Each structure stands twice: as C-alpha cells, then as structure tokens.
Amino acid sequence: MVETASQPDSAGLDLELLAADVVALAVKAGASDAEAVAREGDEFSVNVRMGEVETLKESGSRGLGLRVFLGHRSASASTSDLTAEGIRLLVEGALALAKVTEEDPFSGLPDAAEFGSLPGDQRLYDSDVYSLPGAERIEWARRAEAAALAADPRITNSDGGSFDAASGRKVLANSRGFLGGYRTSYAGVSAAPLAMDANGTMQRDGWWSSARRLADLDSPESVGQEAARRTLRRLGARRVPTQSVPIVFAPEVARSLIGSVFEAASGDSIWRGASFLAGKLGQPIAAPSLTILDDNTMMLPSGMGGYGTSPFDGEGLPSLRTVIVESGVLQNYLLNTYSARKLGMKSTHNASRGLAGAPGIGCGNLYLQPGALTPQEILAGVPAGLYVTSLMGFGVNTVTGDYSRGATGLWIENGLLTHAVEEVTIAGNLAQMLMNVTAIGNDLEFRGAVASPTLRIDGMTIAGA
Numbered sequence: 001m002v003e004t005a006s007q008p009d010s011a012g013l014d015l016e017l018l019a020a021d022v023v024a025l026a027v028k029a030g031a032s033d034a035e036a037v038a039r040e041g042d043e044f045s046v047n048v049r050m051g052e053v054e055t056l057k058e059s060g061s062r063g064l065g066l067r068v069f070l071g072h073r074s075a076s077a078s079t080s081d082l083t084a085e086g087i088r089l090l091v092e093g094a095l096a097l098a099k100v101t102e103e104d105p106f107s108g109l110p111d112a113a114e115f116g117s118l119p120g121d122q123r124l125y126d127s128d129v130y131s132l133p134g135a136e137r138i139e140w141a142r143r144a145e146a147a148a149l150a151a152d153p154r155i156t157n158s159d160g161g162s163f164d165a166a167s168g169r170k171v172l173a174n175s176r177g178f179l180g181g182y183r184t185s186y187a188g189v190s191a192a193p194l195a196m197d198a199n200g201t202m203q204r205d206g207w208w209s210s211a212r213r214l215a216d217l218d219s220p221e222s223v224g225q226e227a228a229r230r231t232l233r234r235l236g237a238r239r240v241p242t243q244s245v246p247i248v249f250a251p252e253v254a255r256s257l258i259g260s261v262f263e264a265a266s267g268d269s270i271w272r273g274a275s276f277l278a279g280k281l282g283q284p285i286a287a288p289s290l291t292i293l294d295d296n297t298m299m300l301p302s303g304m305g306g307y308g309t310s311p312f313d314g315e316g317l318p319s320l321r322t323v324i325v326e327s328g329v330l331q332n333y334l335l336n337t338y339s340a341r342k343l344g345m346k347s348t349h350n351a352s353r354g355l356a357g358a359p360g361i362g363c364g365n366l367y368l369q370p371g372a373l374t375p376q377e378i379l380a381g382v383p384a385g386l387y388v389t390s391l392m393g394f395g396v397n398t399v400t401g402d403y404s405r406g407a408t409g410l411w412i413e414n415g416l417l418t419h420a421v422e423e424v425t426i427a428g429n430l431a432q433m434l435m436n437v438t439a440i441g442n443d444l445e446f447r448g449a450v451a452s453p454t455l456r457i458d459g460m461t462i463a464g465a
Contacts, residue, residue, distance in 0.1 A: 013040060013062065016181055018082065019173035026068050026091050027175050031098075033069040033109050034175045035315075037353055038062075041168030044130070048141040049160040056138075065355030068094045072103040078355035106341040107358075109315070114347070115178040116318035118297060122305040125183035126213035129165045137163045140189055140220045147224025148193035154235065155228055159192035159204060161220070172353070178316035187214045191227040195235055203234040203420075205390075210447060212304040230389070233410065237420035239465040240411060246385035247426055247460045248378060248412065251443060253391050254452035258368050260430060261292060262450075264398040265324055265332070266361045267339025267350075276401040276431050277330060286328040286434035289371060294334060294350070295321040296364025300446060308364035308449035314353025319364060322348045328434075336361050368452040371440030375454045378439045380415035386462055387412050388426065401430040407462075421464075428460040436460075 015038040026034035040062040047055045064087070065078040075097030079090045132140070145161030164187065171181035192206035207227035209218035249257065269275035277285060296319035298306040310319055315337055323331045335343070336351035336359050352362025379387065392406035404427040410417040428436075441454030 013082070015040065015169060015171040016173070016179060018064065019171045020179055022064065022066055022087060022091065023173050023175050025087070026066060026094065029091055029095055030070070031068040031095060031175070032071055035067045035109060036173050037065040037355055038171045039168065039355065041166060042130075043164075043166040044137060045162065045164045046138050046141050047160045047162045048138065048145055050158055051142060051145070053138060054160060063355045064090065065353075066090055066094045067358065068098050069108060070095070070098045072105055072107055073098045073101045074104070074107045074358070075101050076357055106338055108337075109174055109176055110317060110337045110347065112176040115176065115316045116312065117180045117316075118311040118319055122182070122297075122309050122311055123299070123303060124212065124305040124309060125167065125185045126215075126304070127185070128214045129167060129185045129187040129212075131214060132165075137165065143220035144189050144191040144224040144227075145193070147221040148191045148228040148231075149224075151193075151225055151228030152195070152232055154195045154197065154232065155193045156196050157194040157202075159194065159206070161191045161224065162189065164188040165214075172312070172314070172316050174316060180312050180316060182311050185212050187211055187217055189217055189220050189223050191224040193224075193228055193231050195231045197235040201235075203231060203237065205231040205234055208447075211302070212300075212307075213302075216302045216304065234408065234420045234422075237408065237422035239423045240386070240421055240462060242462060242464050244459065244461050246382050246438070246456055246458045247462075248382060248385060248387045249452075249455045249457070250387065250389050250409075251441070251445065251452055251454055252447070253388050254368070254455040255448070255450045256391060257433070257455065258292060258366060258452045259363075259450050260396050260398060260403075261324070261434070262294070262334065262363050262366055264401075264430065265330070265334055267333050267335035267343060268361055269398060270333050271339055271342040274399050276398065277333075280330050281333065283330055284328045285330045285431065286325055287437040288328040289440055290325060290328050290434065290437050291323070291369040292325040292367070293321065293323055293369065294363050294366045296349070297321055298365045306365040306446060306449070308366065310364065313349045314351035314359045314362070315347075317347060317349040317351065320349045322350070334361055334363070363449060365446065366450045367444060367446070368440065368455070370442045370444040370453040373439055373441055375441050375443055378441055378454055378456050379412055379417065381439065382412045382415060382456070384414075385412045386410075386421060386424070386426070387417060396430070398430070401432075403428050403430050403433060424462050424464040426460055426462055428457070432459060433457050
C-alpha cells in the first residue's frame with residue numbers, strides 16, 4: 001500500500017516539496033530508484049483579426065510526472081491531479097507498469113556524482129511579461145496588425161496580429177539526492193498580413209518578435225511593418241525552370257538545416273544506426289568554415305538567459321557547452337544517459353524531460369557560428385540563384401541525408417534580388433550540402449533556441465517549371 005503525500009495548499013504549491021515527497025513515496029513503496037518532475041505555468045494568448053478579437057486564451061496548468069525503477073525495469077506515469085489520492089494512484093500506477101516491462105541493462109538514473117546545476121541566476125525569468133493589463137495586451141496585437149495594414153494599399157486583409165505571454169516553473173527531484181528547479185518567462189508579438197496584386201493573387205507572410213521579458217520585445221509597429229515588407233515582396237511570385245544553382249538560405253530558414261544536423265547527431269539516431277553521421281566522429285562532415293555548437297549555458301545580448309539555457313538538463317546534470325562540428329569535423333554526438341550507455345560514451349547533458357516517458361535528447365541554444373560576410377555580400381557573389389525565405393513539408397531523411405522541401409523566396413540575378421519565386425522544390429543530400437557550404441553570414445540572431453546566420457550552399461537542384 002502506498003502512503004499519501006503531505007499536500008501543500010494549491011494556491012501556493014511548493015513544487016520542491018511535492019517532487020521530493022513523491023520520490024520518497026515511490027522508494028518507500030518498493031522502487032529501487034525514482035525521479036519526479038513537477039511543473040506549473042500560466043499562459044496568455046490573444047489573436048486579433050481586422051481589429052477584432054478572434055481568440056483569447058488565459059490558462060494555468062500544473063502537472064506531476066514520475067519515473068520509477070525496479071532494478072533494470074522502469075516505467076513512467078503523469079497526472080494533473082495533485083491531491084493526495086491522485087498522487088497515491090500515480091505512484092501505484094507507475095510501479096505496476098514497471099513490474100510488467102522488460103529489463104533493459106542500459107536503463108537507470110545517472111551516477112550520483114554526475115548531478116549538479118549551474119551556479120548563479122541564469123536570468124530565465126522576468127515578471128514584466130505580465131506587467132501589461134489585459135486590455136493593453138490585446139492592444140499590442142491590434143497595433144501590430146494595424147501597422148501592417150497601414151503599410152501599403154495592396155495589403156487588404158490579415159491573418160491577424162497576436163500577443164502572447166507565459167511563465168512557468170519546473171522542478172526535478174530523484175532518489176539519488178538531486179533536487180533543483182527554475183522559472184522561465186516568455187513574451188511575443190506577431191503579425192501576418194495578406195497582400196493582393198493587380199491580378200487578384202493573394203500572398204501572405206509574417207514576422208514576429210519574442211523575448212524572455214517584455215522590455216526586450218520589438219515594438220508592435222516595427223513588427224507589423226516588417227511583416228508588411230515581407231508580404232509585399234512576395235507579390236508577383238512565379239515558378240522558375242528546373243536547374244542547379246546556388247541556394248542562399250535566409251536565417252529564419254537556415255536554422256532548420258542546423259536542426260537537421262542536430263537530429264542526425266542525436267545519440268538515439270546514432271545507436272540505432274539511423275543517421276548518416278553514424279561512425280563519423282572525428283571525420284570531416286562539412287566545409288572547413290562550418291562550426292556548430294549547442295550551448296545550454298548561453299546568455300543573450302540583452303543580459304537574459306538564452307531560449308535554450310537552463311541550469312541543468314532533464315536528468316539533473318549541469319548544463320554544458322558542446323561543440324558538435326568544429327571547422328567541418330564532427331566532434332561530438334548529443335547524448336543523454338541512456339544513449340551514452342548504449343554507445344559506451346559519456347552524456348553531453350542533453351537530456352530533455354517532459355512529464356511522461358523516459359528522457360529524450362534535446363538541444364539547448366543550438367547555432368551555427370557566424371562568418372564574416374554581410375548578407376548583401378553573400379548575395380553579391382551569386383550570378384543566379386534562389387534566396388529561400390520559407391520552407392514547406394518535412395522532406396529530410398536523416399538516415400540517408402536525402403533532402404527535398406518545398407520552397408518560396410526571391411530570385412537572385414547578378415547579385416540582386418529580383419522577383420518572388422513560389423511552387424518550387426529544392427533538393428540535395430545533407431552530407432553533400434554541408435560540404436558545399438560556400439558562404440556564412442555575420443547576421444546570427446537568436447529569435448528562438450535554434451539559430452543560424454545567412455547560409456549559401458552550392459550544388460542543389462531547384463525543381464520548378
């Protein structure tokens with residue numbers, strides 16, 4: 001029989017006490033080891049379309065996840081019922097599941113000596129994300145949309161303007177002595193206008209600003225104006241003939257390439273043999289100018305912590321800075337404890353943890369190190385090619401490296417952006433694409449946890465008209 005936990009007042013829930021208490025209950029009920037994650041958060045989101053509120057959401061959530069071990073058997077469960085009865089059922093359910101799972105010699109918590117947390121304040125939270133009254137939050141969304149609509153008479157409609165704010169707290173505890181927690185915050189504003197050309201053809205684009213605190217957001221007006229500029233440049237889009245030309249990826253799409261490299265270098269993909277990077281450690285896999293890092297300790301220029309910064313990973317190991325590719329050479333895979341054991345290696349402290357399930361592998365602040373060229377200088381070196389501003393579909397196979405995605409953008413002619421391009425597909429192979437990086441921009445900017453500067457890749461094929 002599982003004993004019940006002492007239950008704090010839900011209005012002032014002590015997540016550290018809750019997580020530690022649940023771990024103790026699981027061990028007392030027979031678990032050889034246990035790990036608990038407790039989370040709570042608040043979220044506000046409003047979308048305004050043509051000046052009128054279309055959706056408005058304000059919510060709060062709390063949840064608790066538990067992973068238990070019976071030797072080399074393990075199981076997990078989660079609940080949003082934080083009453084004593086709900087917690088009792090959580091512990092009993094997790095243990096019951098563990099008894100019927102298969103043994104896995106690689107499962108288990110990290111060694112006690114590995115646990116830790118970054119010292120000091122990583123500045124992941126600021127209370128000012130909720131400093132605006134509700135009416136002003138709605139007004140921010142209106143202002144972003146209004147600025148876009150006012151930018152040009154060809155902008156006749158809108159998918160809306162939005163404002164979001166969120167804060168959260170996470171606590172991790174385990175039976176090997178780790179207990180840690182941290183708070184995060186987020187604010188964002190965006191606009192997505194629609195423009196019509198003389199032939200009645202509609203085009204849509206958008207822009208956004210995000211930050212850990214309200215004070216670091218771009219103004220709603222600047223966001224709306226940039227969204228309008230990006231939408232207007234898509235007017236008159238047409239297909240181009242099938243051909244092989246240089247592709248220049250704008251930063252907002254180049255980051256997806258870096259994300260694909262992360263997936264291929266993930267320990268889960270490596271030990272399964274499901275990656276074109278398997279067996280490539282210490283070998284050149286990219287152009288010598290290319291260096292990719294995952295820095296979970298990074299601070300932004302604003303002085304706040306990065307979007308992927310945290311004091312510890314999803315298993316309670318202190319966050320690290322890991323070089324994935326250095327000067328074109330693959331230096332590290334990204335590993336949690338389980339994948340590291342499977343590969344006979346050490347964790348790179350990249351465990352990611354939700355409430356349910358075993359830890360996965362996630363990035364922190366993943367980025368391509370910037371080069372020395374301005375975006376304009378990169379474009380100036382392209383006699384004919386495609387400047388890609390958005391991608392569609394998920395045509396990336398990290399097993400073979402095959403890459404094929406729908407794309408829109410702007411045609412480059414003699415180093416200048418000319419007309420908009422749509423309804424084309426760009427194709428290549430990631431292994432060759434990484435080797436064929438011929439220019440890297442100096443315009444690295446973190447607008448999320450994954451970032452890249454402008455990137456030129458030669459030898460790709462455009463499938464068009």
